[in-house]
Amino acid sequence: MLIDIFHDTVCPWCRIGKKHLFDALAQWQEQEVNIRWHPFLLDNTVPAEGYEFRGFMQDRKGIKAEVLQQMFDATRRAGEAAGVKLDFDKIRLAVNTQLSHQLIALAPANVKNDVVEAIYKAYFEEGLNIGDINVIVAIGIAYQMDATELRLQLNERDVVDTVVAESTFARLNSINSVPFFIMNNQVKVNASRSVEVFLEALNSAALLDIPAKI
Template identity: 30%
Template sequence: MKSLDIEITYDFICPWCWIGHSNLKHALKDVAPDLTPKLSYSPYELNSSMPRAGASRKEYRTAKFGSWARSQAMDADVTSAGRKVGLEFNYDRIEVTPNTRLAHRLMAYAQRAGDEGKTEALFDAIFSAYFSRGENIGTLEVLVRLAAAVGFEAQDVREFLESAQGEAEVVARELEAQSQGVSAVPSVRIGHSRIGGAQPPAIFAATLRAESEAGAVETDPLS
């Protein structure tokens, strides 16, 4: 088996990050079956100055894009793109644009736990909660429930998020991403190659093959 490091830099309010992740997963299924990806997730807050309680999405998007009509047109484009890859976007259900720091800290907790399956499931669950069901993923109760649903211990998650744990880690990883030239998300590093944007599966697949052939590490399945 060959091991290949893949780092996904993202924010939970970025719909293209969810779409890009889905495209990457499709590419991983199609590429050589002897490839073992080692996924990691790096935070990037698009709205770092967002109040911790979040803001009215309609007011926020109207101010950001000049009109609510323009925001709705952009939402329709995303909804169409998501539908093509099997993702459900229901923007009519979203009332709050959240602060995503707490959700990023939850991902830090998940990665510390070391269960890649649960971590990936949580990653998708947070996106789905926000974009499909309109839940406020900036709140403790929503995040604890999502984490418990994919197999994490609810009380451990609650204690982690109620403390300051993971805060410095999130900040450090965001600064590291910026120092590496990341200025927008999604940004996916596959081996030594970096791909920006929600590229189609074929682009990810080509890079996966190239990096696998160039320098993926052989691993012992019995080790």
């Protein structure tokens, strides 16, 4: 089973969707699964130092503070129902996610899923700036990546360009919001959905041959 996941690391619904998918996979266990993570940069204009979080979100969505809080409360409850923590009170900065996606791209295959979860945890539970190279390198170190080599790789032009190009590719192929999941290149699930929806999609995708290209 090939599963392509398009996501951004500051998207709470992406974390919820990831949890629903992985819970579905834990129940399913019909085939070996190969997961490919793809960046979808929600706003790559955010500077490395970030913006004040709540003010940025109010401006972005054009809503008042009390409406934003209601949105956060509803999203937090959805996270709790899925089994993930989303602590919006801890988040101080709206951040640029490009570095976090570069780390995911560089992470060894056997720890890549764990690195994705660690990035989500750093942002949504610890309120860390995942646009800060020191934060990103610390996550990499926790998964046995060499700090010196990782810093060099994160600054390599081809790694940077690949993340931006993949995000652009997604939009050019009519992926306009995340999370977005494609199973065996044909069965698509958009948004965070439910465990049951993912189980149905997995069963449908299992009946298909994988085409040569996504």
